[in-house]
Amino acid sequence: MSKLVTIYGGSGFVGRYIARRMAQRGWRVRVAVRRPNEAHFVRPYGVVGQVEPVMCNIRDDESVRLVMQGADAVVNCVGTFDARGKNNFDAVQHLGAERIARIAAELGVSRLVHLSAIGADANGASMYARSKGLGEDGILASVPGAVILRPSVVFGSEDAFFNRFGAMARLTPVIPLFGADTMFQPVYVDDVADAAAKAADGEVEGGIYELGGPDIATFRELIHEMLTVIRRRRLVVGFPLWMGRIMGRIFGALNFVTGGLAPAPITYDQALQLASDNVVSDDAKTFADLGITPTDMEAVLPSYLWMYRPDGQYNEITKSAERFKS
Numbered sequence: 001m002s003k004l005v006t007i008y009g010g011s012g013f014v015g016r017y018i019a020r021r022m023a024q025r026g027w028r029v030r031v032a033v034r035r036p037n038e039a040h041f042v043r044p045y046g047v048v049g050q051v052e053p054v055m056c057n058i059r060d061d062e063s064v065r066l067v068m069q070g071a072d073a074v075v076n077c078v079g080t081f082d083a084r085g086k087n088n089f090d091a092v093q094h095l096g097a098e099r100i101a102r103i104a105a106e107l108g109v110s111r112l113v114h115l116s117a118i119g120a121d122a123n124g125a126s127m128y129a130r131s132k133g134l135g136e137d138g139i140l141a142s143v144p145g146a147v148i149l150r151p152s153v154v155f156g157s158e159d160a161f162f163n164r165f166g167a168m169a170r171l172t173p174v175i176p177l178f179g180a181d182t183m184f185q186p187v188y189v190d191d192v193a194d195a196a197a198k199a200a201d202g203e204v205e206g207g208i209y210e211l212g213g214p215d216i217a218t219f220r221e222l223i224h225e226m227l228t229v230i231r232r233r234r235l236v237v238g239f240p241l242w243m244g245r246i247m248g249r250i251f252g253a254l255n256f257v258t259g260g261l262a263p264a265p266i267t268y269d270q271a272l273q274l275a276s277d278n279v280v281s282d283d284a285k286t287f288a289d290l291g292i293t294p295t296d297m298e299a300v301l302p303s304y305l306w307m308y309r310p311d312g313q314y315n316e317i318t319k320s321a322e323r324f325k326s
């Protein structure tokens, strides 16, 4: 019988790539999520029955225990950007992570891989950073040999970063940015999945690894790079972070009173997060320690951002037809 991995959050952006990598390595994969009915797309990653979505809520002990039964390895990639509601930072990224590790220790599953984030710090300024830091502490308290992966911003066809700004560029001539000078080190989603799969397969020493790609750039430079790929000219206007914090408070209040109907382009917590650079620190263990060469953004961005070009997939044809116009 092949080995079994339970991937909490295995239908999410990063989780689905890990599920695919584990299936390719011959593992049986249990994708544990709240809405398994919306996760059927993971089934074809393996042969019939190899990859199965199952229902689980990491906010509940019994639910976590049930889907971990018989597992040889566990990967946790549940995360949230929600400061409020039941599935908030603390419930998911701190208590949920802690719960998974505690139950893994009870069931004797020593191979645990946890997705955290650069900047995780139990004493950090933002709730996001604190919940990630407390989550890491909870993981290591129960499973000291766990592998913790801290990516910078992750890119890939389903990402929430370039897709968000690509969609914005289609609608507006001006792109407002808070924290335009904050540095990022974008990392390709399948490289993160490669690292997680190696760790789940026992090929990696326990510890904390910070994952960043080959390019380090400011937020503003990344948006310009995206605009070049989508062949649009837009005015990128930077605003100071103090203004972001005020706007975050106002949008947060509006969002609250309208029951979530008014979208918040920036939250107070995001403005706090943007105050720190999101790059791999000098003394961290990295991709080099995992034997992985990270992928260039340039090689991947055009493969999915084409949809934001003025004529979408027909942009190349339109361009080549221009010389016949006169």
Ligand SMILES: NC(=O)c1ccc[n+]([C@@H]2O[C@H](COP(=O)([O-])OP(=O)(O)OC[C@H]3O[C@@H](n4cnc5c(N)ncnc54)[C@H](OP(=O)(O)O)[C@@H]3O)[C@@H](O)[C@H]2O)c1
Residues within 6 Å of the ligand: 008, 009, 010, 011, 012, 013, 014, 015, 032, 033, 034, 035, 036, 038, 056, 057, 058, 059, 076, 077, 078, 079, 080, 087, 092, 115, 116, 117, 118, 150, 151, 152, 153, 154, 155, 160
């Ligand atoms: N994406 C990035 O740029 C980035 C950067 C740094 C770190 N990270 C970290 O990497 C991890 C993966 O991120 P992602 O972008 O893949 O997140 P995502 O796309 O939002 O996926 C979250 C997954 O978790 C599941 N989930 C949410 N709440 C749950 C709960 N209470 N119980 C069980 N499952 C739950 C979701 O499915 P259901 O909704 O069906 O439950 C989904 O499968 C997170 O820890 C994130 O903080 C991501």
